Structure formats: structure tokens, C-alpha cells
Amino acid sequence: MFTHSKEEKCPLSPKKDMYAEILLLSLSRVERCHRTTWCLLECRPLMVFGEAVDQPQNFLERNWIRKEGGQTRDRHTAPAPQESDDRVESPFRNWNKPDEVSRCTYELGMSLDQSPHRHVPLQKKPKILPNILYHIGDTPLVRINNITKEEGVECEILAKCEFFNAGASLKDRVSIRMIEDAEVRNIIKPGDTLIEPTSGNTGIGVAMACAVKGYRCIIVMSAKMSAEKEDTMRALGAEIVRTPAKCAFDSPESPFMVARKLMEQIPNSHNLDQYRNASNPISHYDGTAEEILEACDNKLDMIVVGAGTGGTLTGIIGVDPVGSIMAEPRELNESDSSFFEYVDRWYKSPDKETFLMARRLIRDEGLLCGGSCGAVLHSAIEAIRDFGLKKGKRCVIIFPDSVRNYMTKFLNDDWMKERNYLE
Numbered sequence: 001m002f003t004h005s006k007e008e009k010c011p012l013s014p015k016k017d018m019y020a021e022i023l024l025l026s027l028s029r030v031e032r033c034h035r036t037t038w039c040l041l042e043c044r045p046l047m048v049f050g051e052a053v054d055q056p057q058n059f060l061e062r063n064w065i066r067k068e069g070g071q072t073r074d075r076h077t078a079p080a081p082q083e084s085d086d087r088v089e090s091p092f093r094n095w096n097k098p099d100e101v102s103r104c105t106y107e108l109g110m111s112l113d114q115s116p117h118r119h120v121p122l123q124k125k126p127k128i129l130p131n132i133l134y135h136i137g138d139t140p141l142v143r144i145n146n147i148t149k150e151e152g153v154e155c156e157i158l159a160k161c162e163f164f165n166a167g168a169s170l171k172d173r174v175s176i177r178m179i180e181d182a183e184v185r186n187i188i189k190p191g192d193t194l195i196e197p198t199s200g201n202t203g204i205g206v207a208m209a210c211a212v213k214g215y216r217c218i219i220v221m222s223a224k225m226s227a228e229k230e231d232t233m234r235a236l237g238a239e240i241v242r243t244p245a246k247c248a249f250d251s252p253e254s255p256f257m258v259a260r261k262l263m264e265q266i267p268n269s270h271n272l273d274q275y276r277n278a279s280n281p282i283s284h285y286d287g288t289a290e291e292i293l294e295a296c297d298n299k300l301d302m303i304v305v306g307a308g309t310g311g312t313l314t315g316i317i318g319v320d321p322v323g324s325i326m327a328e329p330r331e332l333n334e335s336d337s338s339f340f341e342y343v344d345r346w347y348k349s350p351d352k353e354t355f356l357m358a359r360r361l362i363r364d365e366g367l368l369c370g371g372s373c374g375a376v377l378h379s380a381i382e383a384i385r386d387f388g389l390k391k392g393k394r395c396v397i398i399f400p401d402s403v404r405n406y407m408t409k410f411l412n413d414d415w416m417k418e419r420n421y422l423e
Contacts, residue, residue: 092270135166155389163402170400175205177283193269197255200229207238304380349375355410370401
């Protein structure tokens with residue numbers, strides 16, 4: 001997207017020539033109607049403030065609640081949009097299917113001066129933060145101690161705890177970077193509407209940035225996402241559109257297609273589209289990867305990361321839940337036409353083992369992390385054994401989010417017992 005051309009593929013390669021290559025991090029429920037929640041569920045009539053609306057297209061044409069006021073604030077190197085109306089034509093309105101392969105003019109070995117993308121160097125946080133968006137990035141690396149002993153793992157495991165970001169997830173980096181890059185390019189302006197299809201964490205990051213900067217925010221998410229995520233985004237002023245739990249990405253009812261429809265209907269709106277937005281992986285290229293290398297003094301033997309949306313990180317080991325189609329069928333792992341070629345090995349983490357490990361992390365390590373963190377550590381231990389990493393070796397794992405979004409799920413004993421995850 002944006003600077004991508006059809007001739008060359010962007011390897012999104014690391015700046016350091018290391019065995020554990022850190023490439024760009026590519027990985028990036030309750031049916032309810034509220035004043036700022038709109039449901040698109042199984043073609044049922046929509047409820048808007050208790051009023052039934054027969055057709056989705058009529059619903060989309062309504063004058064929705066709009067958050068007014070606020071100013072776009074400067075953060076780090078991103079200047080506020082100019083007040084003039086000579087905005088650049090928004091590339092966000094040129095919608096691309098999320099499964100299309102991105103192309104780019106950047107190649108491995110090029111200097112950053114030759115990169116077609118905007119790059120931002122690491123910056124130390126000021127002692128007093130001008131606003132909460134300054135508390136994104138520079139997250140801690142924490143050693144895993146008790147679980148490694150219990151599992152007989154000699155290799156050092158360090159967890160990059162992304163739930164220390166302001167919005168409590170890795171996706172805060174992606175959200176603020178997409179917005180600030182668009183501001184620098186004069187694509188978005190105060191009062192514009194930012195639309196994002198999301199499973200939750202990116203939506204929280206976008207909603208938080210919009211609350212600080214003064215944009216209207218619309219989040220499109222599946223009905224299966226947790227109530228905690230929806231409540232958090234509503235509290236931040238976002239307007240929520242729920243879509244059916246099970247539908248293909250190109251279905252008219254999918255979050256992607258609903259977001260596209262909203263963008264076509266609402267003036268001065270932009271679908272940031274984390275799945276195709278180059279700012280997603282670049283936020284990790286400039287930030288997360290550099291932070292890891294700096295903290296480890298470039299000594300790193302393995303990195304294990306959950307796949308997520310495909311925007312966060314490709315490296316030694318990729319982790320995905322059982323049932324996900326990210327690395328299915330297996331042949332995709334050897335494909336030359338997608339980011340799978342940058343993953344050395346994929347691991348599938350079953351739900352039971354994932355949630356039990358997440359609970360162990362909370363109980364034994366004191367880390368208030370989300371369920372996917374359990375998947376990452378469970379798979380990391382498998383990978384360490386498979387690759388034979390012993391004492392003196394170092395494995396870094398990425399913990400993407402906190403327990404906040406899952407208080408009524410794996411943290412709840414009854415929820416676990418209902419699914420036979422606890423005896």
C-alpha cells in the first residue's frame with residue numbers, strides 16, 4: 001500500500017545481520033446495542049438507540065453520533081496537520097483486499113535514506129509526559145524465572161512486555177504510527193473520521209489516539225470479541241459496529257467490507273487498514289526490533305512471536321492458535337509469495353495449553369498478561385527443546401497484551417471448566 005509497486009517485494013529486513021533475524025513485526029461477544037454501539041448481526045434489523053432500522057444501507061446513511069471538539073496534538077516527530085484544506089488525496093480510500101501481497105521498492109541492503117518509508121529513530125521518554133501517547137514504546141524485557149525452572153529450560157527466556165504500553169497492548173505502536181504518518185503526509189486533519197476493522201487491540205490503540213488528538217473514531221469488530229474490549233473502546237469515545245462472528249473476510253458482513261462501506265458513506269473518513277498499512281510493520285522495524293536489539297546488546301539466538309494480523313514480527317518462530325488459517329495449509333510456510341517465507345518454523349498452540357500457561361504466568365511470574373502470551377511461552381518452550389538451545393543461549397518472546405481484555409474468560413474458573421480446560 002502507499003509506496004508499494006508491483007515489481008518488487010519488500011523483504012522488510014533487519015538492520016543487523018544476526019542469526020535471530022528480527023524482521024518487521026507482521027503481526028500486529030456479547031450482542032448488545034449501546035448509544036455508541038451498532039450491531040450488524042446475521043442480517044437482523046439494526047438497533048439505533050432502541051429504534052429498529054430495516055436495511056444496513058439506510059443505517060449507514062444516518063447521521064451518526066459524532067465526537068466534537070479536541071485538538072490534534074504534536075507527539076514525538078509527528079507535527080499536527082496544517083489548518084489549510086489542501087489535503088493530500090487519501091490512499092486509505094483506495095481499498096485493497098487484505099490477502100493481496102504487498103510490494104515495495106525497498107530491498108535488503110539498502111540504507112534507510114533509500115527507503116520509501118518514513119523512519120523514526122528511538123527516542124527516550126521525557127520525565128513528564130506531554131500526553132499519554134508518549135507512553136507508547138520502550139517496554140521492558142523481563143526474565144522468566146520460575147516457569148523455566150519448572151520446565152527444565154536452561155536457555156534464558158526474556159519477555160518483551162508490550163502490555164506496559166499506554167493502551168496495554170503491542171498494537172498501540174501500530175495505531176499511533178499509522179495516524180502520525182498520515183498526519184505528516186497531510187492525509188488526515190482534525191475532525192476527520194478514522195475507521196478501523198479490528199479484533200480489539202488495534203481498535204483500543206486507535207480509539208485512545210483519537211481521544212487525545214480529536215478525531216472521530218469508528219471501530220468495526222466481530223461479535224465474538226470480548227465485551228471488555230468493546231467497553232474499553234466505548235469509554236474512549238469510539239463508536240462500535242459489530243459484525244457476524246463467522247464470515248469470510250470478503251463477505252459483505254465482514255469487518256473489512258463493512259469498514260469499506262462506512263468509508264464510502266462518510267465524508268472525510270479514512271480506513272487506516274492495519275492489514276495493508278505499511279506503517280504497521282515499520283512501527284516495529286523502527287521501534288520494537290531496535291529496542292530488543294539494544295536491550296540485548298545484539299546477543300539474541302531465537303525470537304518467538306504470535307502471528308496476530310500478520311504485521312508484527314517474522315523471525316525464527318511463528319505462533320498461531322489451533323483453528324487459525326494463518327499458516328494453514330502447511331504448504332504456505334514455504335511460499336515465496338507471502339511473509340511466511342521469513343518464518344523458520346510455525347507452532348500451533350492449543351487453547352487448553354495456551355490458557356493454562358497464561359494462568360501460570362500470572363500466578364508464578366506475577367505478569368498480568370493476556371491469553372495469547374500463554375500461547376507464545378508454551379510454543380517457545382517447545383521450540384527451545386526442538387532447536388536444542390541450552391545454557392548461555394537467549395530467547396526473546398513478545399507478550400502482546402494484558403489480562404484486561406479477558407477478565408471474564410480464561411481468568412474465570414467457571415469459564416475454563418465449561419470448556420474442560422480445568423478439572
